[in-house]
Amino acid sequence: xxxxxxxxxxxxxxxxxxxxxxxxxxxxxxxxxxxxxxxxxxxxxxxxxxxxxxxxxxxxxxxxxxxxxxxxxxxxxxxxxxxxxxxxxxxxxxxxxxxxxxxxxxxxxxxxxxxxxxxxxxxxxxxxxxxxxxxxxxxxxxxxxxxxxxxxxxxxxxxxxxxxxxxxxxxxxxxxxxxxxxxxxxxxxxxxxxxxxxxxxxxxxxxxxxxxxxxxxxxxxxxxxxxxxxxxx
Amino acid sequence: xxxxxxxxxxxxxxxxxxxxxxxxxxxxxxxxxxxxxxxxxxxxxxxxxxxxxxxxxxxxxxxxxxxxxxxxxxxxxxxxxxxxxxxxxxxxxxxxxxxxxxxxxxxxxxxxxxxxxxxxxxxxxxxxxxxxxxxxxxxxxxxxxxxxxxxxxxxxxxxxxxxxxxxxxxxxxxxxxxxxxxxxxxxxxxxxxxxxxxxxxxxxxxxxxxxxxxxxxxxxxxxxxxxxxxxxxxxxxxxxxxxxxxxxxxxx
Numbered sequence: 001x002x003x004x005x006x007x008x009x010x011x012x013x014x015x016x017x018x019x020x021x022x023x024x025x026x027x028x029x030x031x032x033x034x035x036x037x038x039x040x041x042x043x044x045x046x047x048x049x050x051x052x053x054x055x056x057x058x059x060x061x062x063x064x065x066x067x068x069x070x071x072x073x074x075x076x077x078x079x080x081x082x083x084x085x086x087x088x089x090x091x092x093x094x095x096x097x098x099x100x101x102x103x104x105x106x107x108x109x110x111x112x113x114x115x116x117x118x119x120x121x122x123x124x125x126x127x128x129x130x131x132x133x134x135x136x137x138x139x140x141x142x143x144x145x146x147x148x149x150x151x152x153x154x155x156x157x158x159x160x161x162x163x164x165x166x167x168x169x170x171x172x173x174x175x176x177x178x179x180x181x182x183x184x185x186x187x188x189x190x191x192x193x194x195x196x197x198x199x200x201x202x203x204x205x206x207x208x209x210x211x212x213x214x215x216x217x218x219x220x221x222x223x224x225x226x227x228x229x230x231x232x233x
Numbered sequence: 234x235x236x237x238x239x240x241x242x243x244x245x246x247x248x249x250x251x252x253x254x255x256x257x258x259x260x261x262x263x264x265x266x267x268x269x270x271x272x273x274x275x276x277x278x279x280x281x282x283x284x285x286x287x288x289x290x291x292x293x294x295x296x297x298x299x300x301x302x303x304x305x306x307x308x309x310x311x312x313x314x315x316x317x318x319x320x321x322x323x324x325x326x327x328x329x330x331x332x333x334x335x336x337x338x339x340x341x342x343x344x345x346x347x348x349x350x351x352x353x354x355x356x357x358x359x360x361x362x363x364x365x366x367x368x369x370x371x372x373x374x375x376x377x378x379x380x381x382x383x384x385x386x387x388x389x390x391x392x393x394x395x396x397x398x399x400x401x402x403x404x405x406x407x408x409x410x411x412x413x414x415x416x417x418x419x420x421x422x423x424x425x426x427x428x429x430x431x432x433x434x435x436x437x438x439x440x441x442x443x444x445x446x447x448x449x450x451x452x453x454x455x456x457x458x459x460x461x462x463x464x465x466x467x468x469x470x471x472x473x474x475x476x477x478x479x480x481x482x483x484x485x
Contacts, residue, residue: 074399077406092408094392174371174392174403183309184393187375190336192313 005194016181027102035110060108073097073173098170117152157214263320268305269396272421273326290324296462323447339445347437352411360435371400371409378413
């Protein structure tokens with residue numbers, strides 16, 4: 001391992017890391033915004049309402065993300081109707097194609113995580129809310145969803161971490177994310193071991209920072225569960 | 234037979250088998266090609282590697298009387314794979330460049346190449362570097378086309394693809410204003426249905442490209458064998474036959 005190469009590739013890779021952060025950040029926000037309504041429809045008692053979200057989740061969990069990215073980027077552009085439509089200025093950009101594919105993918109997983117959490121909210125709490133006369137919407141807003149968010153946080157954090165790593169697939173559609181940048185550098189220096197090792201270190205640091213934030217958030221949301229100051233843990 | 238004898242017999246069999254494999258391995262030359270660069274190297278419907286590079290590889294092996302195993306390898310990992318001894322030679326339309334010569338050794342050239350832009354028919358495109366500023370131009374990653382673009386038109390939006398086929402796909406979809414690529418590969422694509430509405434633009438921007446076979450540095454024995462075999466197949470007309478199979482003109 002050539003340490004000189006290992007250190008010299010960091011400035012270039014950091015540029016790529018910034019694109020990775022953007023892609024994942026935007027995709028996770030959009031993905032969550034989609035996941036919430038999908039999860040709510042998914043827990044509906046009406047089978048017809050449940051069917052749509054079910055089909056959506058079935059497709060996006062059942063196919064590889066790489067296939068989804070290729071379908072959005074190379075697939076849609078095959079159709080003249082798409083190329084002539086008002087969507088083309090967005091769809092012609094690899095950046096937005098990656099965000100669309102990532103968002104839809106993470107939304108499907110997040111919706112399932114959220115559905116599980118909603119169903120795991122203790123029934124007694126829902127019953128109590130009803131007993132004090134809360135409407136259905138108010139019960140969701142004040143009791144079920146806040147509880148569900150706390151319940152799903154570890155699983156959801158996992159999903160975001162998986163997304164950070166899956167975002168390496170953006171490099172297959174010309175984007176110079178962290179992995180794309182590493183490949184571009186390797187094309188010139190022919191030292192994949194050093195270059196990918198450096199990229200791996202940056203992924204590790206990014207995920208470590210996120211995991212630390214997650215732990216802090218979990219602690220805050222579950223303040224009632226930690227022992228009072230001075231007590232043994 | 235006692236257990237001891239059985240074990241001894243089994244052990245002997247294993248040793249014999251292992252030495253046979255070792256002897257075989259010595260005589261086998263492993264050659265890498267890409268398999269996504271028609272008509273030079275591509276994978277046909279039955280999953281077999283085909284193309285000019287593959288035919289040249291087979292002709293060289295026949296001439297050297299060596300067993301050859303040709304494997305497909307992604308382009309941007311093809312030199313690292315050679316250095317990691319996953320195979321012994323690269324016959325994949327690789328341009329001989331000073332940068333690559335720092336990492337590998339090349340045989341004598343086995344064909345000559347030029348770089349030329351391709352864009353939709355009927356669209357006027359000035360291919361001078363100044364005029365290309367701000368245009369979106371595609372090329373394959375880790376190729377001299379990509380390198381040429383980065384050195385000569387840094388003001389353009391350069392998109393680099395894993396394979397040449399993907400670059401053509403994006404030219405056809407309209408994401409790219411033009412693609413810079415090896416002329417014979419583009420020539421072949423222009424004959425296809427998809428490439429029918431495109432044409433070469435301007436003069437070749439670079440015409441001194443020589444294509445060679447890469448081997449690990451210091452592997453002089455293989456290098457000399459390949460050079461001798463190459464001279465022989467050019468001499469006896471085998472090369473001309475292969476050339477004719479793909480192009481109605483000489484590319485040597």
